[in-house]
Amino acid sequence: MNLPITSKEQIISVCQRLAKEKGLSSISMRAVAAECNVSVGAIYNYFPSKSELLCAAIESIWKDIFHMTQEPFEFTDFIECLSWLFESIQRGSRKYPQFLSSHAMALASEDKAIGQQMMANYFVHLKTNLEEVLKNDTKIRKDAFSQSLSPALFVDYIFQLFLASIVGANQDYQGILELAGRYLY
Structure with missing residues (x-):
């Protein structure tokens, strides 16, 4: 059983993995939430927009x-x-x-x-x-x-x-x- 990811650092780590495997275009709020086993709303708690998520991933x-x-x-x-x-x-x-x-x-x-x-x-x-x-x-x-x-x-x-x-x-x-x-x- 995959445990849900609940920290900003873990979310960014998932974004890095997605970028490695599928490219930056694969990073979306829904895709990251699915990979983290959390709701889309949980991702929005850490990143108010997809742009902020992408900026953090790129950084x-x-x-x-x-x-x-x-x-x-x-x-x-x-x-x-x-x-x-x-x-x-x-x-x-x-x-x-x-x-x-x-x-x-x-x-x-x-x-x-x-x-x-x-x-x-x-x-x-x-x-x-x-x-x-x-x-x-x-x-x-x-x-x-x-x-x-x-x-x-x-x-x-x-x-x-x-x-x-x-x-x-x-x-x-x-x-x-x-x-x-x-x-x-």
């Missing part, structure tokens, strides 16, 4: 992909950290098929601003940590940065390339790693 998947915490990345080598990010995306793509291409479209149009803000928050978190790793990488040449190319701007450029590579069909990041490595070291 949990991003955190799972990048192992996000409040702590900065524990890397001392920028290229190693960047490689880890790319590999995390590739692992996440295998774990959650179609997530990267569908999560932005999963929310209703009126909730796109919420989804965009969520993504912006993740990206700020990632870029802040990348910049911190860059500043702590002792192997970087002393003249790598100037007034016109700061570490923050360099991270921004690399992050733009990172985003372009993860949404592209190729998803090859070796060139970006080589570009960054040749410039920095």
